[in-house]
Amino acid sequence: MVLGGILLIASLLTVGSLAAQEKVMNLETSAGPLRITGIGHGSLMLEFGDVLIHVDPYSGAGDYASLPKADQVWITHAHRDHLDPAAIDQIRKEGTLFVADPESVEKLGDSRVIAMKNGDKRNIDGGIAIEAVPAYNLVRERQPGVKFHPKGSGNGYVATFGDKRIYIAGDTEANPGMASLAPIDVAFIPIDGNYTMSPEEAVGCIKVISPRMVIPYHQFQSDPNVVAELLKGSGIEVRVWAMP
Structure with a gap:
């Protein structure tokens, strides 16, 4: 969870340092086209x-x-920069489906919600298969003995659209479960270095997952070009989006 002022400063610093690409990706899947738009920070639209x-x-x-209004909203964890009631109020409509971790489900109240804990798999509206995978800190702490993201509290998601698999990591450091995620076509990996992995740590994580394409996000002041440079020659395509 971060303060808006910190995020604004990070945005100004990061965008100035990037040769950023357009934050839109169009993928052809066996079940039709998938369009992914980077809104910013950890926020996406599919x-x-x-x-x-x-x-x-x-x-x-x-x-x-x-x-646009949401048919579905996926929440990785309950921190305000991932579950923002004001943003949700602006995009929800009658019948919006929420997919969320158990703590976020409690905050969402009476909404149409699917609660997912690590390891859960569901088939949801639109012919989408989604799996909740671990997202947690091994090292970084809010205070001694208290991790920013405790194990089991939040989710990453692996979503299958036709023959394409998209990994949205959420707030996490590299963890042992990532070795079993393959195959992944597109991975969104956090690189802020304060609450999640640094760019250098993320590169090690990405090599384990071995996605066809990776987009570093949740950046703060970290430069995603570092990831692109360190992955040269790996065969993994890196898209550089401004996602502070």
């Missing part, structure tokens, strides 16, 4: 057939009043 999905909506990352 469009698949007639289903529009917002992932970890956060007002500090984008203007949600100007974005």
